[in-house]
Amino acid sequence: MTIQAEETRTIAVGPHHLSVTRRGSGPSIVLLHGIPTSAYLWREVVPPLVSAGFETITIDLLGYGRSDKPEAADLGLAAQAERVAGVLARLDWPGGTLIGHDIGGGVAQLIALHHPDLVTALVLVDSVLYDSFPEPGIARLKDPAWDAILGAPDFDLKKGFAKGLRRGVVQADRVTPALIDAYERPFAGIEGRRAYLRAARALRTEELASRMDEIERLDVPTLIVWGEDDVFQPLHFGQRLARAMPRARLAILDQAGHFLPEDAPGRLVRRILDFLQGGSVAA
Structure with missing residues (x-):
């Protein structure tokens, strides 16, 4: 079923509920965010995709x-991939394009690997690849000392998010107080900060690194889009995968950093539409 208007709902997968929003009609695109963002990341990417004749499905990953x-759930890439596949099954999704940013790109790769019948095209946006993650700022949160630090009543997570977002873009004016608030809000308060720690600590390099030989052999049209100035996921990882995959192309955006959907949404959309409408997906 395609939906013309926007519809947001929660979908149960096992004991947990995920927030899902569908917009538009036409060939379907699923968009997956990374850490520490949410489906809000895609707010400037989705409208032009819908206007171009696509259906979009944005999902907030568990956590x-x-x-x-939840306090006790696997938030690693493989478990997230199976949950997303579960959501798509509940939606009777016939298949389409997966777009993933950061760890969402890792989730997309594993879905393409384990459910190849669902994926007609893959778009990886400054994605985790090989052993590129968790990056040092996330990896250090595995130190138990952070339990007390983030558990302090006066700890300001917004400051940390603001610093990370500013490092992750070239267009610094894009990082507004409203943007910082939007990404911090789901992790507000002591319990929210504990949830953030659980999400960060769940990232295990080997879940993706051990499967990269298989991912390199995926026979699916793939667009790899990278901000040239990404300080969190270095460009050479994207270049390596683009060389290895049989049907991949690489697009490097200058004057752009890690958070491409924030930093250069218009240019990102143009690359995606050129890819999806240019004939290479059907080739």
């Missing part, structure tokens, strides 16, 4: 955004 934040 993020408006989805549940």
